[in-house]
Amino acid sequence: MGVATLMAGSALNAHADEALKGGTLRVGILADMTNFDPMQFSSVNFFLIKNLYDSLIEYTADGEPVPSLATAWEIAPDNMSVSVTLREGVTFASGGTFTSADVAATLEKAKDPERGKNVYATTSIIAGWDTPDAQTVVINFTQPVPSRQILDLLEFAMPIEAAGIDTVETVPAGTGAYDLVERKVGQGVQLAANEDYWREGEPIAEAVDFTIFSDDAAASAALESGSIDLVYGGTARSAQRLGDAGYTVFRGPGPLVQVFRINATREPFTNAKFRQAFNYLMERDGMLRVAYAGLGEPVALPWAPASPAFDAAYLEEFAYDPEKAKALFAESGLSPEAMSDWTLLVNGSDQASVILSQIVQASLADAGIEIELDVRQSAEWIEALLGGDFAATFAGIGNVQKFPSRVATNSIYRTANNPVFGDPHPFPDYVAAIEAVNAAVAEDEVKAAYDKLNRVLVESAFAIPTNSYDVGLIVAAENVAGFTPEIDNLFVARTIGFK
Missing domain, CATH: 3.40.190.10 (Periplasmic binding protein-like II)
Known part of the structure; x- marks a missing residue:
């Protein structure tokens, strides 16, 4: 081929x-x-x-940082700040000159829980910033931050012209x-x-x-x-x-990771045992083969295999096991009627999502749970997804090969301003686990933080990963x-x- x-x-x-x-x-x-x-x-x-x-920096295919709108960057010895030198002679689509003021305005937008959207979750580590001159930005952090997390932040930062921020949804304002x-x-x-x-x-x-x-x-x-x-x-x-x-x-x-997203604020998904059953209900090998022609990897955690938090042992621990799923359904104490009282939102514009949804529907039927599929086309599905207007749905998540806390850029995994769960976040252990990952610098702290986050993810079970895909x-x-x-x-x- x-x-x-x-x-x-x-x-x-x-x-x-x-x-x-x-x-x-x-x-x-x-x-x-x-x-x-x-x-x-x-x-x-x-x-x-x-x-x-354009981003401030870019990554090569193997994850090495290279200059883009930033020509140089220097992480402080204590990992409490990074000084970024900006490229000269760059203009925006409007003709305006790119300067540190635009980066500052972009960071201010990103730090706003309403305007920061998918970037907001990555800014919790930022204490503030200084612009000593037109070509320099110094970003200060709330605590020592791992170098890779700092680089991910710079790669994810795509400067918006300060003058165009208020209208950027309808008028592009980039370089x-x-x-x-x-x-x-x-x-x-x-x-x-x-x-x-x-x-x-x-x-x-x-x-x-x-x-x-x-x-x-x-x-x-x-x-x-x-x-x-x-x-x-x-x-x-x-x-x-x-x-x-x-x-x-x-x-x-x-790659992205396909995730069965669960709205844990709606019945019957407020029940932890009911949610946890879905860890065992996913026949990941078959899903990958049928929906993605085998291009990808089965996963039980929201990481691509290249992620530092990836742990293959979870795939074995949470392998497809319909009997374990049925046992947890029984332990939930919910009646068959209550367990069937929801619909599965489906992105009808995505063939793979339709196939995966049909597989889950059939697996639930084998367990005595009869549900309907609510198939919507792209725009209507996206509106429901981003508005949290669903009980459960399949949707891919990104940033799964980068620093683990970057998973929080995805709406279902946001630790604040979560469009599905709202505030305060209903899973404080998850929020604490993300914060611990962000704070871990020493090697032993890092591994412990990753292990804790992974365990919290499968126990809270508000999102059930199935496979990576292109x-x-x-x-x-x-x-x-x-x-x-x-x-x-x-x-x-x-x-x-x-x-």
Whole structure:
């Protein structure tokens, strides 16, 4: 099969060894975006974020930090601060000059529980910041912070122009390689090359046109007919088929973990035994095989295998065991009627989620629990997901290969301002475990903190991981090349061109 799985390497620029031509890059996607705020780090926005914005630093495929909008950074010997030197000569889409004032405004937004969105959880370690001059930002921390966590923060920080922060949801305000031309809700997004972009020789393509397709089959058919050049975010099954047919399949270094999210504020999920039963109800090997064509790894914790908190022993401890699940259902003390009195929200635009939901529905039926599926299309499902308007649903989570507390950037795992659980958080042991991970610097403290967090996760059971999988799979025509690895598998168009 023509699958290009990126191996560890030092270069972010994947087109350096071949001269590629420009033109209009036509990209098929399967879901509409939510808004243009880079702090809205939802997978449906992954096709846009790194084309409209740049990070302070980037990671190579093997996790090595390299300069981006920051040309240098120095972590204090006591790990209580980091001094960041900003790149000169960078402009925003508006034409405004990028300075430390923009980074300060971005940090202020990120620290706001209402405006910080997915980034807010990562800012709990920040005590404040100073901007001694236009090209320097010093970020101060509340306590000594592990170096990797500091680097993750810089990589996740995508500066927004201070003047554009209040309107960033509707008007992009970044330094990215492309500018917005037009968005047609439900149809697509058009971008044009930023003529003043700071990276020499980039972007290669003069324009990028994103078209939204109703499903993966329609996007694949468009690729095969030549009406688009690549599909971003298609299914593993289509990738397998098209790879066998000679198309290029690019798998990046940043998988997601599929998680059965549980709203523990709703009956019957307020019952801990009932929730814990789902640890044993997931037939992870079969789910991976059927829903993702085997591309990924079974997991019982919300970490990809590359995460420092990954522990393979949990996969064995919480292996599929319907009898243990039934025993916990019985121990819950709930009646069959109470256990069946909920619906499973399903993202009907995601074939894998539909399959996984049907598998869980069948497993519950075998245990005497009959539930209905509430299938909604992308926009309506996302609204329910981000609003906490569900009893349970499948949805992927990111940042699972980075510092473990970064899991709290995902809505179901947020320790504060959680859209599902609200405040105060109903699982104080989980909040304390995240705080302990953030505070652990010595090697023995780090391992103990990871072990405690993992145990709390399976006992609280408000989210049941099933498998890692490739988000942002790229399937492209043979004349398209220059794919750039991105640590979260966000789509990077600036290096892509035509042979």
